[in-house]
Amino acid sequence: MGTTNTRRGFRTWWVRTGRFGMSHVILALIALTTLTPFLWMVLASFKALTEVEQLNPFPSVWHPENYIKVFQQIPFARYYFNSVFIAGWVTILTCITSAMAAYAFSRVDWSGRDGFFKLYLATLMIPGVVTMIPNYTLMVKLHLMDSYLGLIVPASFSAFGTFLLRQFMMTIPPALDEAASIDGANSWRIFWDIILPMSRPGVVTLAIFTFLGNYGSFTWPLIMIKSQHLRTLPIGMLFFDTIYGRQTNLIMAASVMNIIPLVILFVISQKFLVKGIQLGAVKG
Amino acid sequence: MKTTRRQRNVVIAAGFLLPNLLGFLVFTAGPVAFSLVMSLSNWNIQHTVPFQWTFLRNFVDLWHDQSFWLYFVNTIYLMLGLPLAIAGSLVLALLLSQNLRGITIYRTLFYLPSITSGIALMILWKALYNPDFGPINAVINWTLQTFHINGILHALFGTSVTPPQWLLATRNLLGLDVEKVGFLPAQWGLGARDAIIIMGIWIAVGGNNMLLYLAALTNLPQELVEAAQLDGAGKWAVFKNVTWPYLAPTTFFIVVMSFIGGLQGGFEQARVMTGGGPAGTTMTMSYYIYTKAFEEFQVGYASAVSWVLFIIIFIVTLINWRLSNKEVNY
Numbered sequence: 001m002g003t004t005n006t007r008r009g010f011r012t013w014w015v016r017t018g019r020f021g022m023s024h025v026i027l028a029l030i031a032l033t034t035l036t037p038f039l040w041m042v043l044a045s046f047k048a049l050t051e052v053e054q055l056n057p058f059p060s061v062w063h064p065e066n067y068i069k070v071f072q073q074i075p076f077a078r079y080y081f082n083s084v085f086i087a088g089w090v091t092i093l094t095c096i097t098s099a100m101a102a103y104a105f106s107r108v109d110w111s112g113r114d115g116f117f118k119l120y121l122a123t124l125m126i127p128g129v130v131t132m133i134p135n136y137t138l139m140v141k142l143h144l145m146d147s148y149l150g151l152i153v154p155a156s157f158s159a160f161g162t163f164l165l166r167q168f169m170m171t172i173p174p175a176l177d178e179a180a181s182i183d184g185a186n187s188w189r190i191f192w193d194i195i196l197p198m199s200r201p202g203v204v205t206l207a208i209f210t211f212l213g214n215y216g217s218f219t220w221p222l223i224m225i226k227s228q229h230l231r232t233l234p235i236g237m238l239f240f241d242t243i244y245g246r247q248t249n250l251i252m253a254a255s256v257m258n259i260i261p262l263v264i265l266f267v268i269s270q271k272f273l274v275k276g277i278q279l280g281a282v283k284g
Numbered sequence: 285m286k287t288t289r290r291q292r293n294v295v296i297a298a299g300f301l302l303p304n305l306l307g308f309l310v311f312t313a314g315p316v317a318f319s320l321v322m323s324l325s326n327w328n329i330q331h332t333v334p335f336q337w338t339f340l341r342n343f344v345d346l347w348h349d350q351s352f353w354l355y356f357v358n359t360i361y362l363m364l365g366l367p368l369a370i371a372g373s374l375v376l377a378l379l380l381s382q383n384l385r386g387i388t389i390y391r392t393l394f395y396l397p398s399i400t401s402g403i404a405l406m407i408l409w410k411a412l413y414n415p416d417f418g419p420i421n422a423v424i425n426w427t428l429q430t431f432h433i434n435g436i437l438h439a440l441f442g443t444s445v446t447p448p449q450w451l452l453a454t455r456n457l458l459g460l461d462v463e464k465v466g467f468l469p470a471q472w473g474l475g476a477r478d479a480i481i482i483m484g485i486w487i488a489v490g491g492n493n494m495l496l497y498l499a500a501l502t503n504l505p506q507e508l509v510e511a512a513q514l515d516g517a518g519k520w521a522v523f524k525n526v527t528w529p530y531l532a533p534t535t536f537f538i539v540v541m542s543f544i545g546g547l548q549g550g551f552e553q554a555r556v557m558t559g560g561g562p563a564g565t566t567m568t569m570s571y572y573i574y575t576k577a578f579e580e581f582q583v584g585y586a587s588a589v590s591w592v593l594f595i596i597i598f599i600v601t602l603i604n605w606r607l608s609n610k611e612v613n614y
Contacts, residue, residue: 023379030376031393034490038396040419041408053417055426097304104300110293123308125601126316127548129570130590133577134315134322137329157307187296216402218552223578234403238556241407248411255404266399270392277492278499 045253052248066253073244076254078229079236084261086148086221086232087214090155094210095203098161102199103191105162106169107177117166124159128219136223146226155214161206167279168202169195205276208269212262233258323587330581342588351564352572352589353465358477359568361460363546365481370538372489374531377497378523391498394490401487406556409483413450413557421447448474451558454565462563476566480553493538500534501527533608540604544597569593 044052045066047059070076104110105117135154144150172195180190196203218234225235237258241251266273326338346352376394380387397405412418424447428434434444448455454462455473462471504527512522550568554560560567560575567575569589577586 020382020384023382023384027376027379027384027390030490031390034393034396034486037405037408037412037486040412044411053422055419055422097307100300100302101304104297108293108297108300109290110297111288111290112294113297120308123312125544125597126312127544127590127594127597129548129573130319130587130594131312131315133573133583133587133590134318135311136577137318137583138310138315153307154311157304157311159308159312162304187300191300212399218403218555219574222555237403237407241410241556248417251407252411255408258402258404259400262400263396266395267392274391274495277495 041252042256044249045256047249049247049249052252063249066249067257070250070254070257073250074236074240074254075228075231076236076257079231079233080257082230083215083233086151087211087217089148089152090214091207091210093152093156094158094161095207097157098165098206099196099199099203100191101162102165102169103195106166107172107174107190107195108187120159121163124163132219132223139224145224146230148230150224151221151230151232155217155220158210161210164206164209164276164279165199165202168199172198201272201275202279204269205272205279208265208273209276212265215262319587320591322584323591325584326582327584328581329577329583332581338584342585343592345585346588346592350464351567352569354564355567355569355572357460357465358565359547359550361456361458361477362480362484362550362566362568363543365484366542366546369485369488370493370535370542372485373491373493373538374497374535376490376494377501378527380494380498381501391490391495394494396490397487398491401491403552403556405487406483406553409479410451410557413479415447415449415452418450420450448478450474450479451476452562454563456565462565476558476562480550480557480566483553493542496534496538497531500531504530536604536608540601543600543604547593547597547600 039057043057043059046062046064048061048063051059105113105120139145139150139154142150144153176194176198177190180194185193216234217232221232221235222238225231231239237254240254244250323342324337324339326333326336326341328335380390412420415421428445428447437443437445453473453475455471455475456477457472457474459467459469459472461468508526508530509522512526517525548570550566551570551574554566554568554571555574558566560571570593573586573589573593576582576589
């Protein structure tokens, strides 16, 4: 290497690689610690039950039929559908309600806007446990207990979503709406045809967040769901674990199937997600 | 009086805000007010006791409620993992911000527990922690046997060690008593709460906080670092005098959010992994609210507990907010 042919150059090279090498060793060790439980989970899901508690990492005989057995023992496909269906609807509705509110808070200039926005943001502080009990009694009164509507509608309004999209919309140059408004476009047209398409990265980010959060949602479905056919993945998994908890290999197979969509979604959408997390923390 | 454009725009804004605000009123604002009203009553959702306005009675009862204080201490104990997790996130971000090769791969791997966190991971850790069949104790037992550790300990100190019972044990690293708020030396050890903390750190270290630190570090002005190095500052001095102060707003944000989350946390873990046990040692404030409302049907009392939690969070946020206005200013 050209830069390392002098003594001094070699020393610099050695110090740099040595330091970076050390970093790589530490990072690789942490990555290993992160991965080991996942590896154990995947390998245990292919083992015979008697082998799960043994220390040999790989199954002596691979049992892919464990995965089929899960579908035979519990309506796992139904859980999948319910989770995706509910999370999907919540995502669509949240994106619409948040984008509209974000537009009002960022692109429309009205008296009292910024004060009102601060007040609105302050509600992010309200803990979920405070609203949980009254919402439960409300659902009972509206006869929405144990229904898709009761699982979807209360989750479809997000102050965080409004905040996130407002941050995105604030960065769009105001000249755009002004030009459109001179051309005679009304507010709805400006929102729908100009601002919404331009905020697409923000909407995608919010959609991913909302989907992830609701796919794994636990407390609200736990309170709301009584009948078997409405169970989502988390509730179904809890039930499976309580009833068939000793079949560790099958439980692990179900867990693997539970997290695979999340891993795929993450790999695809990593850029949006990382950006969204970083943007969400920027103060308004 | 002629209305200005800004005033006329209120109508347009109201139209756009309507869906979101309607949902907010029905599912957040209304419930908060309703919850406060309920907390002043003895409302039992199964009507086993006649409805009565009890005013502050629930709060007085709460003050003398031994269980509440125990669960309050549990909640705080479980939060002891937060500083460790935050420090871990910072170290990871510092390592990743060195422009090494393969950063994206490391970042993806570290984020894996966060993205998959939920019931599936808790069920996984429950299996890992199983004292008789789980791999963690299998590895501990293997280590003890292979290196004859108990033989050596017996010869030297006359003692021996056994692997922890993890989720089945009431022991903890502070030696907290089980029946009352206080300490009991016999309780010292590793137990269910520590197991939940370890899992929590494993999940959170490579998560959102690491990404936030990483973003802040990429924006760190290199001139500052170079200027400090020219003045002869070593690595630790650069970190202490340049990087750490620069990261203060990020740290502050992370600490506040973790604190608020921690106070409300612990429900999922306990519901899935321990059922609140053993002996209520993994019960937290949010689990107590759930139990009171949905298992004992004392909705009035549960609302009172949730309001106490709300007030604690409110005070913490307020203090943090005042501190931040004073200190994090450059």
